[in-house]
Amino acid sequence: MNAPTGAEPSPDTLAALFEILKSFNKAGIALTPGTRFSEDLNFDSLIVMEFVAEVEDAFDISVPLNILPDVATIRELALAVEKIVAEDK
Amino acid sequence: MREAPSTPVPRSICWSFAKAAIFVIFGELTHPGFEVTTREMQKPITSASADAPVLRPTPGHTPNLEKRFADFATLPESLDYAGRGDTGFNFYSARGALEKVLPFRELRDDAKSHALRLSAAGIKPGDRVALLAATSPEFLKLFFACQYAGVIPVPMPLPTAFGRREAYIDQIKGQMTSSAARMVLGPAEFLPFVQEAAKDLSLALVGTLADVAALPEGNGTLNPGRPGDLSYIQYSSGSTRFPTGVMVTHATLMANCHSMNKYGARNTEGERAMSWLPFFHDMGLVGFMLGGVTSQSSIDYLPTEDFARRPLTWLKIISDNGASMSYAPSFGYELCARRVSTMSEGALDLDLSKWRVAGIGGEMIKPHVMQSFAAAFKPYGFSEKAFNASYGLAECVLAVSFSDTGAGLLVDVIDKEALEDHRAVPAANETDGRAFVACGKILPGQRGEIRDENGVVLGQRQIGHLYVAGDSVMEGYFNNPEETAEVLKDGWLDTGDLAYWIGDELVIVGRAKDMMIINGRNVWPQDIEWTVEHIEGLKSGDSAAILLTDASGAERATILVQCRPSEPADRARVAAEVRARVQESVGIACDVVLVPPRSLPKTSSGKLARNRAKKMFIAGEIVALETPVS
Incomplete structure (x- = not known):
């Protein structure tokens, strides 16, 4: 993402994502901002889309498909969500 | 006129595109994230602007225009004809609202004008142009401009996954390189990926439809080609590392579309189709x-x-427009069945009674999934007789066999022990057998x-390799005589699939070739092995990717990895790294089994003997090293 280097998402955004992730975290992995969707949570494309739909509803945004390849961690997703929310205003 | 089915017996189901690729990785469907909700059906549909004219979808047919089934010389000729009517393509949002309408007439006119621009830009007949296949009018205009x-x-x-940028770029770069594309076009939001993939290639243009539209038309002429010319190249088969592009000519395309619609789906006046299948897959592109x-x-x-986000929208659009034909892999039906499983009966506002051909494809069909879908949607007018089974692969354009429409689903349960002996003997006891579904009869022309x-031709209920010949078989893989010679011999295509006959019904039982289908997605073992063997400390020939069937009958991708370290901690690290790298690069979850150095068998030419490795592992001749879980 094009977020400023070292930028950190707000705790509220992270908390909302952790809450949504609860039902997707089959293996009960300890969630941190650095948790990776693909490698740590074993998300495949179907689960990705399910999860994205939940995120869209929670934040009332539309997440474009083209950001996904650059979003590896929960932190990166939180930053991306905040960017979309800001642009929608 | 519709022709009567030749036999009144029930048909089995399985649009088993056993070899054809499906676009996304579909994982286990049982995780708790599948919260059932009516949310997506309840949100109000809002129009973009109060002043905008109300969009209307194209009608199902054009009065006074005779319905023709691909009896044209070329694809441009068929669009010229379709453009004389009122029908066309309609694009809906995730909430089921109509967003864009593209009548065939407008598609024809725009495509012709863009074709002149491509020619004026120096793109010559026979050149390749790679297109990012988004489900959009823009892709269609460019595809037909090329025609x-x-x-x-x-x-x-x-791209469809989190954090897999490199893998995606490798994939499209492989296809651009293999096809020697001169130009790459796609939606603006995806161009950064294309630009990165294209940086070592010399291309005339990397851009969007708008970039093409901005080019001058020049004073050239259209060049719609002849029946024997290539219409397009399809990369739905072949691995990421070693892509193989199927060459489809106008003649083979017309032959397949003709028999598919006339004798397969038995398309008639006023039919309406609905699809969420991607254009980069043969079922979506051709079907x-x-x-x-x-x-x-x-x-x-x-x-x-x-669709993946809001699967019930698929059924809503079918219902709203009274669509009569729609296809999906089994997971599409499974997603919808799960979504409604805890809703009260009649909770949705759906009428599926006009859905005449509900095709199933992409992977081996699970009969119980289809039964649960049929039961769940019966209250909405869905008939299980609508399920339609067929078989095909990109090397034959798309369709090879089709069941009779309106006949429903029939399962052939065969004896497991006889199956290993390559015989399909009906099981004495249904619970002990393995259920397969027939895929209909070979289409006319094939x-x-x-x-x-x-090479001995087998008879009834004997399992062997399926070969296909006839009017739909490809000329070969683009610029790849070696791979072509592997599969095409004396006009016969080796499909790579194992099958048997019940009467003239084709039943597909699995794959003879290396390719794995994991949750509906084609995965090539070479790609997994390539990934593993580029991990530090491992080398070429150190791994074998195989599919193993667990006690429940589910198939699991398993990688046998030759491991040199003997320390338990080192072994655990190797296994964890292999798992993570395969997940990242290939996009599948796999089991990793460490085996002793030099334990994997090789062929006489030094290549990995993958099938022998699998047999030896199952037989206990290759023993797993003890590996602690990291």
């Missing part, structure tokens, strides 16, 4: 795009990623043979 210019389009996939153009059928589209290892 009118005699240029060969190469549909490429879109539900080119099949529509060549039969002048209107098609309603939901982008694939929107022939099928099932042969044993020595």
